[in-house]
Amino acid sequence: MKRALLLTASLSFALSSAAMAHAVLVKAVPPVGGTVSASPTDIKITFSEGVEPRFSKIAVTSADGHPVETGAAGVDPSNHAILIVPLKTTLQPGSYKVNWHAVSVDTHATQGNFSFTVKP
């Protein structure tokens, strides 16, 4: 019984400190699959966990596959779960694809992609 209680306590502690896991996209700006009325100045992705900016990246390409020039990726100083990459150019109306690669603070890697549209 004592051993069972210890296990339960350990798991409870571990679950309450949910800072150790795979980083999954929770939301993005511009939104996943969404449409914005003007060119965004940056891409912000909120993950389920804090991420390491040195090993994480966001790349943006236009509908015809041309890369969009971006600055270096960084995290929001007040929330390390938000990865931000500034756009160096104004996006013309059209569809764009975002490819991201994130490494969480416990070094687990995840990746994904989504599209958004800039309205004419």
Next chain:
Amino acid sequence: MKLKYKLGLAGALAGATTLGCVTTGLSHAIVGDRIFPVTLAIDDPGVADELSLPTFAHFTNADGSIESDFSFEYDKLITKDFGVSISDTWTHVHPGGDGFQNLSLGAKYHLYSNDPHEFMVSVGVNASIGGTGAARVGAVNFSTITPAVFFGKGFGDLPDSLMWLKPVAITGEIGVGFPDPWNHTNVNVDTTSCDVTTVPSGICGVDINVDHHPVFLNWGLTFQYSLPYLNAHVRQIDGPDFLRHLTPLVEVAIQSPIANFAGAGARTTGTVNPGIIYSADTYQIAVEAMVPVNKASGKHLGVIAQLHFFLDDIFPDSIGKPLFSEH
């Protein structure tokens, strides 16, 4: 490797398939953008450090007895691609009694991954150790060895014109449960009709009785629609955060006797399990209904639920990492 809840609905002869650097997503069942959740009726295609505790099932057997099972499974990575497992089930059946089922030991190897196509394959073997459980709850006295193949395929590689189907994934498992070949022969010496005056040894007949236990084909599929994948890849889900953690799914798990079943009364059994999985950062909760596929599998709905822990996320620097790793 997860506890595959063994559908002994017919009380069957237990075909026991129970069967500092960047880590590359090989914990959990991850391939490319896809994270396959832990499923209950069949095993997922990945290998990982994880714990299912408990898995609870309640159902009515084909003979009308009512059964409740409490199970656990612990999976330990030896290397990043190879893991072992141990699992067991405590059963209460009425009428009947209670006790443990046979202990199961497993090994599994992650064989192949294709990230762009979200496809992965693993192979494994499970041994259900005969005689380690209680006969009153249906545990058999012979062992079963089940080699099996596991796969998973996500459909994130579909064209954008079919974007709403990208969250779909299927996983599957197929294995053959072989009864152990060294524990089948009973030799009976019949001396009742001996005439010791003519047969000095007193042995008049030797009756060799070979128990032919059935060989089972165990297979299953899952059909999943991942709302986390939908939210991250197709369209942002507004509303409660709870929704972004759900994966509705249907599981199918079937056992069919394919050899040595004449006269043994073994028949195809299985269930179709519609349900839902809630995936959090370090654990997941799943609940499924169990719908028997035929009369031999039962006549009533059952239920199965599981609490599962991702040890690689909870204890990444100790028991949650492979015993032998590069880092």
